[in-house]
Amino acid sequence: MTSKYIHRYRNRIDIIAELLDSASTPITKTKMMYKAMLSYEQLKEYLLMLSENDLIGYDKPSQRFTATDKGFQFLKTYEDLSKLIVQ
Numbered sequence: 001m002t003s004k005y006i007h008r009y010r011n012r013i014d015i016i017a018e019l020l021d022s023a024s025t026p027i028t029k030t031k032m033m034y035k036a037m038l039s040y041e042q043l044k045e046y047l048l049m050l051s052e053n054d055l056i057g058y059d060k061p062s063q064r065f066t067a068t069d070k071g072f073q074f075l076k077t078y079e080d081l082s083k084l085i086v087q
Contacts, residue, residue: 017078026064
C-alpha cells in the first residue's frame with residue numbers, strides 16, 4: 001500500500017502527518033520508520049517531538065505507538081487544509 005503523502009517533497013508537517021497516519025492503529029517503531037521512509041535517527045527525533053506534544057502515545061507492553069486524540073485532531077486538520085490547497 002502506497003502512502004498518500006509521499007508523492008512530492010515533504011516538509012516537517014507532511015512527515016508528522018505521515019507518522020500520525022501510520023500510527024492510526026498500533027504500530028512498531030520499525031514499521032513506522034519504513035512507512036514514513038525515515039532513518040532511525042530521524043524517526044527518534046520525530047517520535048520525541050510527537051510524544052512531548054501529546055500527539056502520539058507509546059504502549060510499553062506491546063512496544064507499539066498509537067496516535068492520541070490530539071494526534072487524530074492534528075491529522076484531520078492537516079487533511080482539511082490539504083484539500084483546500086489542492087482545490
